[in-house]
Amino acid sequence: MGKQEWGFKENHEVQAAAAITMKNILEAIISQTDDTILATKPLIHLGHGDPSVYPCFRTSNVVEDALVESLQSTKFNCYAPNLGINPARRAIADYLSRDIPYKLTTDDIFVTVGAEHAIHVLLTVLACPGANILLPKPNYPTYEARARHSLLEVRHFGLLPEKGWEVDLDVVKELADDKTVAIVLINPGNPCGNVYTFEHLQKIAETARHLGIMVIADEVYAHQVFGNKPFIPMGVFGDIVPVVTLGTLSKRWIVPGWRFGWIAITDPNGILYKTGIVDSIKDCLVITAEPATVIQGAVLRIMENTPDSFFSKINNFLKDAADMVYERLKEIPVVTCPHKPEGSMFLMVKLNLSGFDDIVDDVDFCMKLAKEDSMILLPGDAVGLKNWVRMSFAAESNVLEDAIGRIKAFCFRHAKHD
Numbered sequence: 001m002g003k004q005e006w007g008f009k010e011n012h013e014v015q016a017a018a019a020i021t022m023k024n025i026l027e028a029i030i031s032q033t034d035d036t037i038l039a040t041k042p043l044i045h046l047g048h049g050d051p052s053v054y055p056c057f058r059t060s061n062v063v064e065d066a067l068v069e070s071l072q073s074t075k076f077n078c079y080a081p082n083l084g085i086n087p088a089r090r091a092i093a094d095y096l097s098r099d100i101p102y103k104l105t106t107d108d109i110f111v112t113v114g115a116e117h118a119i120h121v122l123l124t125v126l127a128c129p130g131a132n133i134l135l136p137k138p139n140y141p142t143y144e145a146r147a148r149h150s151l152l153e154v155r156h157f158g159l160l161p162e163k164g165w166e167v168d169l170d171v172v173k174e175l176a177d178d179k180t181v182a183i184v185l186i187n188p189g190n191p192c193g194n195v196y197t198f199e200h201l202q203k204i205a206e207t208a209r210h211l212g213i214m215v216i217a218d219e220v221y222a223h224q225v226f227g228n229k230p231f232i233p234m235g236v237f238g239d240i241v242p243v244v245t246l247g248t249l250s251k252r253w254i255v256p257g258w259r260f261g262w263i264a265i266t267d268p269n270g271i272l273y274k275t276g277i278v279d280s281i282k283d284c285l286v287i288t289a290e291p292a293t294v295i296q297g298a299v300l301r302i303m304e305n306t307p308d309s310f311f312s313k314i315n316n317f318l319k320d321a322a323d324m325v326y327e328r329l330k331e332i333p334v335v336t337c338p339h340k341p342e343g344s345m346f347l348m349v350k351l352n353l354s355g356f357d358d359i360v361d362d363v364d365f366c367m368k369l370a371k372e373d374s375m376i377l378l379p380g381d382a383v384g385l386k387n388w389v390r391m392s393f394a395a396e397s398n399v400l401e402d403a404i405g406r407i408k409a410f411c412f413r414h415a416k417h418d
């Protein structure tokens with residue numbers, strides 16, 4: 001009798017490839033740094049967006065006090081219900097309802113271990129045999145990794161740099177078929193720092209309605225806008241198309257380590273309820289872990305009491321940082337940033353490779369920059385755009401000045417001189 005092949009091998013290989021995520025790539029780049037150089041050039045990490053390390057980005061004392069009070073109340077040492085404690089769910093429903101024409105209720109909100117967990121839950125629920133999902137290119141890499149791991153087919157539509165990173169809707173229409181389950185949209189944008197207009201969001205909603213697919217609106221940077229465009233939540237178009245919104249405390253409140261996020265359903269026509277998607281989300285939440293109860297216990301006060309002055313102070317820091325970085329990058333001829341950031345904490349920079357002497361691609365650029373200048377950026381390859389790099393500008397201004405200086409000197413050293 002011949003030897004039987006192991007049936008799980010093929011899936012396992014796909015899943016192992018999916019595990020090569022942003023974190024692995026950043027670790028490989030950080031491992032290039034050199035102790036001798038680090039002694040004079042301390043590490044600058046703009047490869048991810050975590051400004052909580054800088055004193056000027058410290059969270060509001062209202063947020064800290066809310067957690068202390070939650071802890072000392074001794075009411076939140078218990079296990080939490082799978083979908084979250086009701087005061088937290090209600091607080092999120094009220095918070096989101098301020099900006100949309102619908103009144104969300106406790107039943108429309110599920111709490112998650114950061115937005116990362118929300119992505120895992122949604123894509124797990126949507127991954128049925130033969131299904132496909134439409135993802136932007138460039139994108140936040142967890143979507144790609146999670147889809148591949150769940151054997152959910154990925155189809156990419158481009159974001160157009162020359163149009164402020166708008167969605168290429170013609171491609172969206174071509175890509176979708178009767179097995180398409182959803183389109184993912186990140187607004188304000190990571191990695192591009194763009195913000196969509198009301199008109200563009202409405203067109204996306206109408207296109208999704210026409211295709212019969214729901215919109216997954218990743219709004220983890222909600223309200224973190226500092227250009228001319230206001231932040232418009234996708235939920236505004238809930239009567240056109242069902243919207244599942246992902247949110248988090250990580251970015252606006254600058255406490256990414258607290259691991260608290262949510263899934264919100266804006267579906268006034270009840271489509272996601274009727275088709276069983278909401279029940280599947282609940283089932284999936286029952287079999288995964290929930291955020292720490294003590295954090296949930298603080299959410300009501302955080303949502304109700306964080307002063308607007310805190311948010312505007314942070315947005316002003318981000319605006320000044322984005323303006324400075326965007327202007328200073330113009331001094332470097334071998335890189336281009338096609339669009340000034342208007343939101344989030346990131347921008348995308350294109351490497352003009354023909355202008356470099358000994359840099360073969362974006363990964364090579366980031367590896368050498370780490371080694372020679374103790375400076376970390378994310379290769380565009382990790383977000384789906386080869387030979388670009390993603391840079392966070394959520395740092396103190398003196399750090400950003402230093403960072404630009406290092407990038408400029410690095411590019412000058414490696415540029416062709418003839």
Ligand SMILES: *Cc1c(COP(=O)(O)O)cnc(C)c1O
Nearest residue numbers: 114115116140190220248250261
């Ligand atoms: C940071 C981020 C997340 C994950 O947020 P957490 O709440 O920290 O898990 C999801 N999507 C995008 C676009 C992000 O930038």
